[in-house]
Amino acid sequence: MSELGIAVRRGRTRRRPRLSWAFAFVLPLLMVAMELAVFSVEPRVLSQRNLINILNQSSYVLVFAAAQMMVILTRGFDLSLGASVSAISVASALVMTGLASAGAPAWLIVVAGLAAGMGFGLLVGLFNGLLVAGLGINPFVVTLGSLNICLGLATTISGGRPVFNVPDPFSHLLYDGTFIPGIPVPLTLAAIISLLLYFVLGHTVFGRSLYLIGNNPRAAELAGLPSKRYLALAYVCCALLAAFGALMLTARTGSGEPNLGGSLMLESIAAAVIGGVSLMGGVGGILQALLGAMFVTMLSNAMDLLEVGGYVQQILLGCVIIGAIFLDRLRVTRS
Amino acid sequence: MSPTQLEDASRTGSPVRGDLLLELTGISKFFPGVVALDGVDFDLRHGEVHVLFGENGAGKSTLINIIAGTYPPDAGAFRYRGHALSRLTPHEARAIGISPVFQEFSLVPDLTVEQNLFLGRELTAGGLLNRAAMRAKAEAIIRDLGFDLDPNRKVRELSRAHQQMVEIAKAFLTEVRLLILDEPTASLTEAEAAKLFSLVAKLKAAGVGIIYVSHRMREITAIADRITVLRDGRKIRTVASGEVSETELVELMTGRKIDVLFPEIEFRPRETLLEVEHLTLADRSVNDVSFFARAGEITGIAGLVGCGKSEIIRAVFGLETIASGTIRVGGEVVAHPSPTALLRRGLCYFPSDRVAEGLALSRPVRENASMAALDLPAFSRARVLQRRSERRVIQSIVERLRLQPPQIERPVANFSGGNRQKVLLARGLTRDIKVFLFDEPTVGVDVGAKAEVYELMKALVSAGVAIVLVSSELPEVMHLSHRLYVMHRSRIVAELTGKDINEPEVLSYFFGERSPAAAAG
């Protein structure tokens, strides 16, 4: 059949001038508008303290949004993100507190904690990646499965209770220490991760392949790209990034929490999609993840300041998600 | 008048004026980046077989979709049985007697033949499906058509030919006044096609108007009353059958003199670059096939749709599961063919379905063209992309291929079919490719670009490349091949050279009328 095929479309006219440029500005404008609107009611929102707060908070969201971005680019998603974070938090905290009470030196504790966390993340990533890429199973089912497995593990090994007293050296490293004087550690870490991902996505064969796989997996295969390997690697990267985020969060709370993941899965996908990483695959980058992370953070920050209840925030998050995917759809059909 | 009013009018038998069954004037249709139809006039008389003739991409499928109500035209007038129609839906079209038989798209694989036949038009009794009645009617229709179909089998399990039969049977569920046949014989045997033609004759006699879409001369001369030639979305001419010679028709279709369209290629075959021996695929679409391709030569493979010719070269490239056989590239056996392995050995496959398998549409030309060569030093070092170098290389290739416009950062989606094909072909020039496997290379490509593709093939061949050309377009594969294999039902039945490459000879092998001579191997 000719390339046009029998497209069941109605009323299509000749190409309109591309509106995609307009969409790029919608989000930043929306963010500015939102802040100004809130400012009129609650001036604290633009105070220095709050702005730093927002930056700090977005660092965490960015790490998770970037993690999801890696797999959303390939037209997949990782439902296990929140659950894995909980499990990693608990696992690493246990390892560290265990070593601490055994009297191990500080450096060993920290290294072991990091290794345990990242190692766990690697396992989850391999599980997801091998099943999705190797066996071709729908990522939805695979990550739904790993979500449950991680949840089960998190509650089982923690006994349902937080693991307190995560050693200070760990917290210093990832939370309240000083890499660069004056800049909070989470921010530095997020910046490093952003730069790293920018390089990987834009300047490596792996990064380029992710976009091609997401855009047309068959074409990528036909062109001889090792698409299965790279697809699996995308899931591994996602899980590793999530693991790192989990460690950062654990450092902040000072304890291993079996509920740390909470609504992270939803928030990370929402942030990525709102920022412009398209669910159709092959579109978006670290900048989009960053924008989305900031938007989501600003929104919840504003709602907190306006003393909007947690439950209402959840409802709003749902509406925002639906709005975001609608916007995503518009973006795709217009350009 | 709305389609429902027309339906009511036909049911009550009120006279409908005009001797034209269908009259389309000034029909235009646009899709993003493409003008599919540009001011086309078309009319159909009662009891007439009117052939819509043109190449792939000429606008034939767009026109018949408009007639069938799949989508409305963007401009123009549509009169059916004397009444102007607007906003026709597929359902309404069928109700007023317009029965399209498409090549594909209208069957649900996991439903049975019977369920597919009645889809959208189920018979009910008291709100529930009347399965007995539907079974009976399905069997009756199948019997009348003389097809060999089991109403209980899932469509997914049927061969392509049988699926085509189901598609045809669907058209006869309701009273037919205007039948549209879109390349109906693409995968039918000679005998099945003959049955179809006698059916067409019966309908003609009953006053049914038939639009027959094809680009096969043999069928057209046999059954057409009038022929309308479309090219690049425009109507070129409408002629009565016999008014114009076959050669003239082809020239109208392509817009060029035949000898100008296909370049003269001087073949100087050298070493054998690709050898395939006793290849059999796991799904038996290819059985015990052996062939070879030499440098400086175009090796053609022709045959009906579904004969297995595409599957052979796909298997060579590692895209199909091989049950047994050997593949040798440059003398060395390739044990586990895969795209990566073969690209590295200098072999490249260019898929027939560009959109589904070849191109990442929303990515720029640069990325699409370099996709197959990212492991080469010009494009990456230690897995880090060398973007400046990539830009330089792709830009020069694109200019050599005369891509219109030569902008490598533009997304491929914004280019026409012919230009998209050039982007795909650019891949072959990014690496040291010695064997080009072309699978229907000019489907959906406009005539201008076609000529350029042929020129490229000529240039490649003189540079010592081996080309394997798989094509369903008989003129193309006949004029370009130095050696031509013909396949029939998964086997090679002939290997022709020189003067033996002519239409009657080739066609006789197409339908399996001749047993494999001292054929391949």
Next chain:
Amino acid sequence: MAGEVTGREASASAFDRAYRFYAAVGFLPIMLALFVIVLALFVPHFLALGNIFNVLRSSSYLVILAVGQMLVMIVGGFDLSVGAVVALTSVVSASVMAGLAGSLGGHPGIIIALGVGAGVGCGLAIGLLNGLCVAFLKVSPFMVTLGTASIATGFALLLTDGIPVYGMPKSFVNDFGRGLWLQLPTAVYVAVIIVMLLWVMQNFTRMGRYIYAIGGNLQAAIVSGVRAKTHLILAYALCAMLASVSGLALTAQIGSGQAVLNAQLTLESIAAAVIAGVSLKGGVGKVEMVALAAVFLLTLTDAMDLLKIDPRVQSIFLGVIVVLAVAVEELAKRRMTLV
């Protein structure tokens, strides 16, 4: 072409024959039968009548939930909001019934009717929202239902602050939730009726067939004149309403309205559908198999409970089973194209 059965001599290896038998009868009934036998042998008290009734009653909610999910999966989507709909329905119906207890105290029948109506109304609302977004906005069902799940959960928590809602009419809990009728729990009857109705729909109505067509080949369905949008919306609406009914059954059993969302509910419904052979791509799925799969899952849970396996660990098992089921389906599909 691929898929055509040519006249090859069927390679009658024992494995192929066994495989063909198993493919014809279906993976699930065999698994279930094997499973029951194994459990009967090794798990104490498994075959006690009380236990069997227990399993049947507890699986009723999942049967209802899973067949709803099946509908949406057949049209090629997912409904991740079913768990949230259950929670919202539970809370809303309980609140309505408790709220009316004062004014309509003497008419428990009316109270229950209104409560049930309110509950199912919630399901309808969410289902319509899902369906409209998917059909008209043409957005990914996965994301939409994630969004509506968030919204529904938020509302449920908002209404109750996480505290269970008491005060439903006794007859609701005792007769419907925990009562027996002809020796079988009433919830079982509800489930059976629903399964039968859906069976009729799938095999004997146009709507049933159209749902298969839309999931199997959307373009073909549209070109054949099927009103795709309408049926899409119907599928999502039905799914959510069935989730409501499931929620009502659960609420009646538990005895109070609970907003504590069991995220596992959604997974369980999908697990049951997937194990039953409902294809993730759409177009395939039979209600009787889904019901069987739901019973199978609950039998598994029951066995694990009897073996004193920690519920948290059970969660892990569930995840593994889902993945296994789909992996087996994938591998079986691949093997089929070679046969």
